[in-house]
Amino acid sequence: MQRIHTQMFRIGIIISLSLGILTNPTYSKNQKPSKPVYAALAVDAETGQILYQQNADTVTPPASLTKIMTLLMVFDAMEQGKIRLTDMLPISRHAAAQLPCKLGLRAGGYISVKDIILACVTKSANDAAVVIAEFLAGSEPAFADYMTQRARQFGMKNTTFKTASGMPAAGQITSAKDMALLGIVANKHYKKYFHLFSTREFCYNNACHINHNYRLLAQKHLKFDGIKTGFVNASGFNVIGTYTNESGKRIVVVVMGGPTPAWRDKRVVEIAQRLKTIRPQTYVAQNTSSNAQPKPVLAAQTVPATTHSVNLDQTPEDDSAPIQEIAPVSTESGNYSLLLGYYGSQLRAETVAKQALIQSKLGVEKPISTKRIRIGGRYLFQASIDKLSKKQVDQASTVLRHLNIDSSTVEQPSE
Template identity: 35%
Template sequence: MKKLLATLSIVFGLVSTPVSAAPSLIPTPPQLSASSYILMDAYTGDVLVSHNADEALPPASLTKLMTAYIIEYELARGNLSFSDQVSVSEKAWRMEGSRMFIREGTRVSLEDLMRGIIIQSGNDASVAAAEYVAGSESAFADLMNQHAQLLGMKNSHFVNATGFPAEGHYSSAHDLAKLSRATILQFPENYKMYAEKEFKYNNIKQPNRNKLLWRDKTVDGLKTGHTEEAGYCLAASAVRNGTRLITVVMGTKSDQARATESQKLLDYGFRYYETRKLYSRGQVVNNAKVWGGSQSNVKVGFAEDVLVTIPRQQGDSLPATLDMTKEITAPIAVGDILGKVIVGTDGNILLEQPVVALEAVEEGGFFKRMFDKIRLFFAKLF
């Protein structure tokens, strides 16, 4: 690789002023009264605060985040529809704990079941949906574990769709944050359900147990959980001024405590950090030389928006360098990786992002290829 630019941010308009010389002053994160917790930037996946975040713990009804995720996954692929009518089994009807009060032998729309899972935390709704998707709750649990593996949830194993206490049923704050992030980014339309404050079914109106939905207008999800073993848990997300954060707090002592402790993390994160967009999808950052091609140059840029999480006191600019492949030869396909951008300093690299071909370049004719080979030979000599 070859370093082409030492001040990419100035050349390509990432920012227009030098990096502030003042250091970033960020206080120690709050210490929460919880067994485990994490604060994550939803857009970048960066972890800002964590405590025992990879410890495997009983997740209680935070399990239903995975139950809902799988339903959303199948909806997105056209395998399910919200209008599907789901038969309620005796097992679903007999479920104890939090319920949406569906009746055995009746048929309930999948959309109502989703609200029952997300808003009312219904164990009966979760089992009915699991049986509909996979044929049985145990088969659905297998599906949950497959999705967990795909999402990189390394400290999770699911035995049921509800979070009802069971041997070998566990997850971690970090894993549940990853799952929450996937839900938010992959299914933004369905995510709106997580902000609904109440749901009425069978003439019974029940409120969402997430107290932050009433206390903080920037909060729009996600899910509560509680068992004697797990304590009081909460996965929450909020968005302020273009920055979205996710918190997962596990093992607090009360409904009030899980909301209060989660609010502490959110307020800390929004006060001291921000998500900044550095480059846009398709933005050209270089017009690179191509050897042996039908054209002499190729536009190089980004396949997706490039975002970074930084302290708010970082200053108005970020140093960036562009490393390009020394010899780029045709043919080139759209999306071929041709180098990378490194944002930050040697002692504090914030991210490395591939730069790709934004256009295809076919091989040139015989004489063009031979001519470029000769030119490249002499270029290497000197």
């Protein structure tokens, strides 16, 4: 009989799936496949009971599922008071040079921790992931080493990280079993932040980005609320999905090696539907505990479960100075408008305007507009902040430019 072992580690619970090697005629547990191979696993997030599995131990590149661990490291640093949501982090040439998916960050600029989190969740932005990695550990390779050590603390025995983003790198591997463990830890021990993984849309620098996991998040009958997708050529299309079933149990489903995003997501739903009718396998616990303590990871410790959530639209109640303070913009008014770009939907234009209004510190009382205009044979919506003085638009433009948000100024005729 195979087992799942649950043990206490420091102040948190670390769940470790300790299954034996599955028999596979093509790939072994420690053999990296030369092309994408299908693997899947479904598990009860509370008990660790495996409900479905196929090729669960086969190693494969994690792709952007890596960013889940990156974000957990960010949450650790926030809990330890090392960073705050409002902190502005520097963008290096290395970060700006990352290949897509990316935000298109400019070297020498700055990006907030809040935007890094949302960019990794939705856009799966590689440049954003590297920014936070370099800030927390000094370099991306050093951060990847910390990630691997953290993975060992979680019980992920077959995972090695080499990048903060999941971009292809020699020796960067994982398995469906280890990714299920990562999903369990994120769900159980980062409840304060877990809702961020269900963010549907994120707007930055005049562009809005839809969560790559939108198909699962849009499911009507299965209420998926996370976690993340990933893809590189060697791995195929990967995803970790989480939902609550009819009995109120939290379920983690991992699918790796899908041929297309749609096929992968359909397979997750099929597995979830199948779990309603099949009888779960039963495993007897093994004692695989070890007294060996891994090297401290950014003063890492398993974050205990919390009952309250973090609202990214609220300023943390912390009187310590952020990395960079931006002076408040003058509150006077005038006949100038700050133009923020053109968008295909009114909702996106409104979202961009509201975000710019907050980030520029103009004050929520300033009016925004989403004017519908015809450009090049199609209708677009122009986002703008209105009734500003010349001093306000100059100050706000400087603030937004510092945040890599382009804008332009127009003087409106006096009424």
